[in-house]
Amino acid sequence: MNVLNLSEPSHGDIGAERKLLTPCTIVIFGASGDLTARKLIPALYHLFKDKQMPQDFRVVGFARREKTDDSWRKELRADLDEFSRTKPVDDKIWADFAGKIHYCQGDLTDTAAYHKLENLLTSFGHASLRENLLFYLAISPSQFGTVVEQVHHTGLLNKEGAGWQRIVVEKPFGHDLASAQALNRELTRFAHEQQVFRIDHYLGKETVQNILMFRFSNSIFEQLWNRNSVDHVQITVSEKIGVGARGGYYEEAGALRDMVQNHILQVLSLIAMEPPVSLEAEAVRDEKVKLLKSIRELTPEDVARQVVRGQYFAGQVGGEARPGYRQEPKVKPDSNVETFVALKLFIDNWRWSGVPFYLRTGKNLPLSASEVRIQFRPTPNVLFAAKCGKSLGANALTLRLQPNEGISLRFNGKVPGSTISARPVRMHFSYDSEFGAYTPEAYERLLLEAIVGDATLFIRRDEVETAWQIADSIRNGWDGKPLTNREFYSAGTWGPIAADDLLAQAGHEWHEPAVIR
Numbered sequence: 001m002n003v004l005n006l007s008e009p010s011h012g013d014i015g016a017e018r019k020l021l022t023p024c025t026i027v028i029f030g031a032s033g034d035l036t037a038r039k040l041i042p043a044l045y046h047l048f049k050d051k052q053m054p055q056d057f058r059v060v061g062f063a064r065r066e067k068t069d070d071s072w073r074k075e076l077r078a079d080l081d082e083f084s085r086t087k088p089v090d091d092k093i094w095a096d097f098a099g100k101i102h103y104c105q106g107d108l109t110d111t112a113a114y115h116k117l118e119n120l121l122t123s124f125g126h127a128s129l130r131e132n133l134l135f136y137l138a139i140s141p142s143q144f145g146t147v148v149e150q151v152h153h154t155g156l157l158n159k160e161g162a163g164w165q166r167i168v169v170e171k172p173f174g175h176d177l178a179s180a181q182a183l184n185r186e187l188t189r190f191a192h193e194q195q196v197f198r199i200d201h202y203l204g205k206e207t208v209q210n211i212l213m214f215r216f217s218n219s220i221f222e223q224l225w226n227r228n229s230v231d232h233v234q235i236t237v238s239e240k241i242g243v244g245a246r247g248g249y250y251e252e253a254g255a256l257r258d259m260v261q262n263h264i265l266q267v268l269s270l271i272a273m274e275p276p277v278s279l280e281a282e283a284v285r286d287e288k289v290k291l292l293k294s295i296r297e298l299t300p301e302d303v304a305r306q307v308v309r310g311q312y313f314a315g316q317v318g319g320e321a322r323p324g325y326r327q328e329p330k331v332k333p334d335s336n337v338e339t340f341v342a343l344k345l346f347i348d349n350w351r352w353s354g355v356p357f358y359l360r361t362g363k364n365l366p367l368s369a370s371e372v373r374i375q376f377r378p379t380p381n382v383l384f385a386a387k388c389g390k391s392l393g394a395n396a397l398t399l400r401l402q403p404n405e406g407i408s409l410r411f412n413g414k415v416p417g418s419t420i421s422a423r424p425v426r427m428h429f430s431y432d433s434e435f436g437a438y439t440p441e442a443y444e445r446l447l448l449e450a451i452v453g454d455a456t457l458f459i460r461r462d463e464v465e466t467a468w469q470i471a472d473s474i475r476n477g478w479d480g481k482p483l484t485n486r487e488f489y490s491a492g493t494w495g496p497i498a499a500d501d502l503l504a505q506a507g508h509e510w511h512e513p514a515v516i517r
Contacts, residue, residue, distance in 0.1 A: 021452060022164075023056040023128035025121055029108065029147055030138035031061025031072070035170070037079035039201075040136065043443035045080060048097045049090065052448060058129055059101045062117060064108075072103040085441055108143055114154040121156070131163025134450055137170070144169060145186035152190035159192050168197045168450050171262055173459070175252065176475070177468040184461045197450045198459040202263040204442025206431065208401055209457070211270045211372075212284070221397070224376065226351045231394065234358045234373040234511055235267055238365040242312070242322050242491065243339060247330035254337045256309075259361040261471040265292065266459070267401070268357060271372055272347055281455040285463060292466040296346040303477025308498040310340030311483055312364045315491030322364055322491040336483050339363040342499040343474070358503060360510070364491035369513035370401040393424050396511070406430040 026044065028036055047053045061072055077098070080089050104120055106113020121130045133156060137144055148167065151157040157165045167187065174180030187196050202208060215225060224230070237259055243250045250258070269288040276283040298306065313324035325331060325339050340362030347357065378394040396410040406429050413425040449457055489496040494512055503509055 021054040022132055023054050023126055024132035024134060024164075024451060025058040025060060025124070025129050026134045026136060026447075026451075027060045027062060027117070028136045028138055029062045029143075031103065032063040032065050033138055035138045036061065037076065038083050039441075039443045040138065040447070041076050042080055042083050042085065043441055043447050045089075045094070045097055046085065046441070046444055047448055049093050054451070056126060056129065057100060058121075058124055060104055060117070060120065061102070062104045062106060062113075064106065066105055067103050069101065069103050073098045073101055076101065108139065108146055108150070111150060111153070114150045114156070118154050118156055128163060131161075131165075133157070133163070133165045134168065135166070136168045141169070141172065141174070141183055144183065145189075148187060148190050157190055157195075159190070159195075164195075164453065165191070166195050166197055166450055166453065167191055168199055168447075170199055172253070172257065173198055173262075173464045174468065175257060177465060177472050180464050180468045184464070188461070193461055194455070196461070197455060198464060199446055199450075200262050200266055200459055201442040201446065203266055203457040203459075204444075204446040205401060206405065206445075208267065208270065209445075211267075211399065214399070214407065215271075216275050225374075227353050227355050229376055230352075230355055231375045231377045232356045232358060232506075232508055233271065234375065235264055235271070235360070235371075236373075236511075236513060237264055237267075237361040237370045238368060238494075238513065239361070239363050240317055240365060240368040242317075242364045243325060243328050243331070245329060247328040250328075250339070251331060251335060251337055255339055255341045255361055255363070256471055256474060260341050260343070260359065260474075261467050262459075264359050264361060265467045265470065267370075267372060268345075268359065269463075271374075272352060272357070274349075274351065279456070281458075284456050285460045289460065289463050289466060291347065291349075292463065292470070294347050294349045294352075295470060296348050298470070298473045298477065300477040303474055306344040306502070307474050307477065308340075308342040308487065308496065308502050309338035309478065309483065310342075310362060310487045310489050310496035310499065311335075311337070312339050312362075312491045313488055315364070315493065317364055317366065317492040324491070325363075338483075340365075340489065340495050340499070342495065342502055344502060356506060356508075358508070358510075360495065360499060362489075362495050365494055366492060367513065369403065371513050372399040372401070373397070373511050374399075375508075375511075398511075400513075404430070404432075406432075 028040060030036065041059075044053070044059060067075075077089070077094060080094070081087070102120060104113070104117045106116060121133070124130065135147070135151060135157070137147055139147070148157065157167070169187065174183050214221065216222060269291045273287040273291040276287045311325050312322075314327065315322055325337070326333050326335055331337075340360070342358065342360035345357045345359065346352075347355070374397040376395040376397070393410070393412065398408045398410070400406050400408070408429070409427045410424055411427075412422045446457060449455075484498070486498040486501070487496045494510065500510065
């Protein structure tokens with residue numbers, strides 16, 4: 001495997017012209033949490049192992065619990081042994097990496113703790129380790145404003161001044177438009193919008209990033225990517241797991257807020273956006289926002305016709321018995337919260353006028369998969385229809401985002417023999433087969449982009465707020481309406497009958513992701 005040297009352009013990488021890596025310190029607020037143990041430290045370790053970190057850097061964990069540098073390092077090593085994508089962990093590389101890890105104990109509301117953090121950063125000696133700071137807020141959104149204000153008043157975060165400072169925040173970015181706007185105001189009181197990196201780990205997946213490369217570097221498909229050739233588009237993000245221990249969170253969020261407002265609309269924007277004028281971050285994000293703003297507004301009447309919600313009841317997934325949603329811990333026995341959403345959207349622009357986009361996501365479905373299916377218009381039924389009948393299917397292109405990442409093209413082939421009969425066949429590209437099994441974890445890519453200051457894969461303020469406008473319009477249409485019988489589905493099935501009805505209105509049907517591609 002060739003290691004990417006960030007000081008030089010990589011001709012195979014989108015946005016290859018990168019800024020130089022400069023010495024910096026990554027400060028993780030919420031250092032005792034699962035995200036730090038499962039994702040952040042393993043990602044930073046692998047970046048270090050692959051020689052993709054700055055030549056000089058530090059990692060500082062900030063949390064309330066009493067710990068020393070050594071005790072935190074031991075905890076992190078145990079977590080890394082469990083969550084590293086490569087095993088066993090290299091002892092020598094870990095020792096070098098661990099020497100750059102420090103811990104700062106303090107409460108998020110305690111001003112003195114931030115002065116202690118400032119003193120620790122100053123003690124590193126190198127001015128850049130004190131001035132170039134990446135603040136990772138692995139904490140509740142309700143605490144974002146407190147931390148941003150404190151690091152500003154301590155002199156660690158400035159809109160202008162020496163070095164660079166950036167704030168990385170995790171979703172959820174609010175729970176509706178009003179709360180998202182309030183959260184954005186808090187984040188930008190003491191920082192420029194350009195300093196705020198809103199992370200959606202879905203955008204770090206290699207195949208999601210490859211959508212732009214596939215669309216805009218292949219003339220064969222670029223010419224077909226419009227209303228003249230495309231009949232409809234399906235985006236499916238299915239989850240085999242149920243809600244489980246997240247019942248309390250899900251009662252507040254539901255599938256619409258948890259998946260549609262962020263992950264699925266992000267994929268939709270990349271699939272349908274216009275080509276940007278360049279691969280600069282703002283050019284790409286401008287087009288994504290334009291696309292989201294082009295989605296036809298949903299009135300309550302539209303929601304009734306174009307949006308389906310669902311909730312699973314007890315069933316079996318892969319032979320394993322699963323309880324119904326209303327029997328999950330911390331879930332109300334009469335809850336109307338959706339664990340499944342399917343919707344039909346229209347994009348009112350020149351490229352996609354009249355083309356329906358079908359989106360769906362759900363819990364306790366037969367398998368976990370994420371894919372986009374571009375269904376092309378059928379050929380005129382004047383040559384082979386009489387002899388081939390329904391076996392003469394329309395062409396389709398499937399982009400599998402996870403698992404078994406790849407791209408499949410479905411077309412008709414003649415079955416060998418003396419009679420004229422057709423069968424759908426598939427040309428398949430597999431990432432594993434072509435490039436080897438290694439693809440970086442999403443957090444590796446996203447942390448690296450934040451360190452170099454490339455915001456392409458992060459979500460801009462207006463993008464967040466536009467997505468919430470769409471989600472809020474759907475919730476307004478549901479307000480006060482209970483689930484109907486056609487909106488319940490058994491765990492282990494592909495969703496409620498109402499979701500099939502949604503596509504049947506236009507003579508379409510859902511494509512079910514396959515277990516093996």
